[in-house]
Amino acid sequence: MSTLRPEDFRSNASEALRDDVLRGALRKATDLFGSQRGAAVAQMPAWEALRERASAIKAEALATLDVQLERFEERARANGIEVRWARDAAEASEQVAAIAARLGRPTIVKGKSMTTEEIRLNEHLEREGHQPVETDLGEWIVQLAGETPSHIIAPAIHKTKGQIGELFAERLGIPRTEDERELTRAARNALRESFATAELGVTGANFAVAETGSILLIENEGNIRLATSMPRVLVSIVGIEKVIPRLADLQVFLRLLPRSGTGQRLTSYQSLLSGPRAGPDDDGPEEMIVILLDNGRSTLLGDDELRESLACIRCGACLNSCPVYREIGGHAYGSVYAGPIGSVITPGLQGLEKTSDLPFASSLCGACRDVCPVKIDLPRLLSRLRAEAVEGVGASPGLGAPPPRRLERAAFALWSWLAADSGRWRLAIGAARLAQRVGLDSLAPPARAWRTGRELRPLAARSFRDLWRTNGEDRQ
Numbered sequence: 001m002s003t004l005r006p007e008d009f010r011s012n013a014s015e016a017l018r019d020d021v022l023r024g025a026l027r028k029a030t031d032l033f034g035s036q037r038g039a040a041v042a043q044m045p046a047w048e049a050l051r052e053r054a055s056a057i058k059a060e061a062l063a064t065l066d067v068q069l070e071r072f073e074e075r076a077r078a079n080g081i082e083v084r085w086a087r088d089a090a091e092a093s094e095q096v097a098a099i100a101a102r103l104g105r106p107t108i109v110k111g112k113s114m115t116t117e118e119i120r121l122n123e124h125l126e127r128e129g130h131q132p133v134e135t136d137l138g139e140w141i142v143q144l145a146g147e148t149p150s151h152i153i154a155p156a157i158h159k160t161k162g163q164i165g166e167l168f169a170e171r172l173g174i175p176r177t178e179d180e181r182e183l184t185r186a187a188r189n190a191l192r193e194s195f196a197t198a199e200l201g202v203t204g205a206n207f208a209v210a211e212t213g214s215i216l217l218i219e220n221e222g223n224i225r226l227a228t229s230m231p232r233v234l235v236s237i238v239g240i241e242k243v244i245p246r247l248a249d250l251q252v253f254l255r256l257l258p259r260s261g262t263g264q265r266l267t268s269y270q271s272l273l274s275g276p277r278a279g280p281d282d283d284g285p286e287e288m289i290v291i292l293l294d295n296g297r298s299t300l301l302g303d304d305e306l307r308e309s310l311a312c313i314r315c316g317a318c319l320n321s322c323p324v325y326r327e328i329g330g331h332a333y334g335s336v337y338a339g340p341i342g343s344v345i346t347p348g349l350q351g352l353e354k355t356s357d358l359p360f361a362s363s364l365c366g367a368c369r370d371v372c373p374v375k376i377d378l379p380r381l382l383s384r385l386r387a388e389a390v391e392g393v394g395a396s397p398g399l400g401a402p403p404p405r406r407l408e409r410a411a412f413a414l415w416s417w418l419a420a421d422s423g424r425w426r427l428a429i430g431a432a433r434l435a436q437r438v439g440l441d442s443l444a445p446p447a448r449a450w451r452t453g454r455e456l457r458p459l460a461a462r463s464f465r466d467l468w469r470t471n472g473e474d475r476q
């Protein structure tokens with residue numbers, strides 16, 4: 001399993017920028033998602049009103065989260081669901097491992113779940129001698145490759161068909177092919193066996209409904225439907241922020257989420273699970289357990305600004321629209337949550353000490369805010385975290401600020417001083433032109449560090465002031 005870390009963001013990003021195959025795959029996929037989303041949104045005249053409604057529902061849910069969670073627990077228990085709580089990744093993983101051990105180390109089939117990726121559930125289960133099998137095609141591909149997902153809704157977005165063909169040939173022993181139908185057939189054959197023998201299904205959830213004690217899972221492949229209905233026992237790990245107050249709220253999110261994610265009007269499957277099977281003729285698991293996971297979310301909830309990030313419905317639209325994500329992909333972030341939302345919630349969940357580069361992985365262009373179906377003001381949250389990273393570094397040198405950031409602060413202070421006076425500004429421009437001719441890096445070696453990964457546009461040969469003056473003379 002690859003172990004990318006957020007503290008390696010700069011080197012990860014540099015490496016990604018040199019990988020033309022990766023960038024080609026990313027560009028193709030994010031362009032496609034972006035254009036499909038645009039077309040789907042254009043067909044919804046009430047789109048802005050829906051976004052407002054979704055934002056208000058999420059704000060209400062987060063403001064009353066304690067009440068909503070208790071209500072969910074009470075209703076779910078009344079439906080026959082066992083509800084458990086987990087403070088952190090270790091507690092949640094240990095609970096799943098204990099359930100698997102009680103069932104005699106069965107085949108475990110998993111539905112795609114970023115929450116289980118967040119807590120590194122597969123690693124824990126494998127350490128305990130269990131064999132979880134991802135059943136979403138993209139998740140299964142990255143599991144076979146020993147990697148982690150690089151996109152919230154498209155885990156293998158970074159891989160080309162050729163790379164997948166090679167992987168299948170190596171791991172499944174089939175002839176190498178780039179034919180999608182052949183590759184899908186090979187995956188289906190391999191996964192069918194796992195479904196047939198699985199005793200335990202493990203999933204996340206897109207939403208948990210307080211009013212009815214139900215969870216909703218949406219998908220396109222049907223694997224979640226199988227993972228939640230074929231095994232004898234189902235465990236769903238649900239972040240506490242997934243709770244919404246009412247069943248009727250789902251009609252808002254079901255219109256926003258698929259359109260924002262893949263440009264679909266509706267995903268192929270929606271599974272609303274309200275309890276285990278009730279009788280011999282019923283379907284579904286005999287035992288259903290929901291684990292409500294905190295893992296840093298209540299810390300985010302306690303922050304008046306960052307709380308907004310808990311409204312995320314994991315559609316992936318902000319990743320597809322982000323000019324940084326589109327160039328470097330998800331692995332560079334060193335966290336399961338990539339892109340603009342990942343650059344907010346990873347520091348929010350893990351703290352800034354090792355993630356302080358992530359809020360700077362943005363041009364603050366605002367594209368992420370414009371596409372977000374729940375109207376999260378990501379640029380504002382990123383700016384807040386940037387300020388905190390810089391201030392925290394200043395207050396505590398032990399955090400080990402990268403020198404370029406200190407240089408940036410000094411450079412902006414100097415720029416502010418120069419720009420406040422026209423004489424100083426003219427002198428600075430003259431000096432900059434000279435530096436450009438001689439080479440900025442050789443004049444000021446620290447500038448080399450700042451320039452790493454940045455391209456400076458050359459200064460114009462003549463300033464606007466010169467042009468204005470000349471044009472004025474020409475006019476006379």
Ligand code: SF4
Pocket residue numbers: 152260311312313314315316317318319341368371372373374375376
């Ligand atoms: S922040 Fe908004 S756009 Fe990004 S994944 Fe979450 S809901 Fe989607």
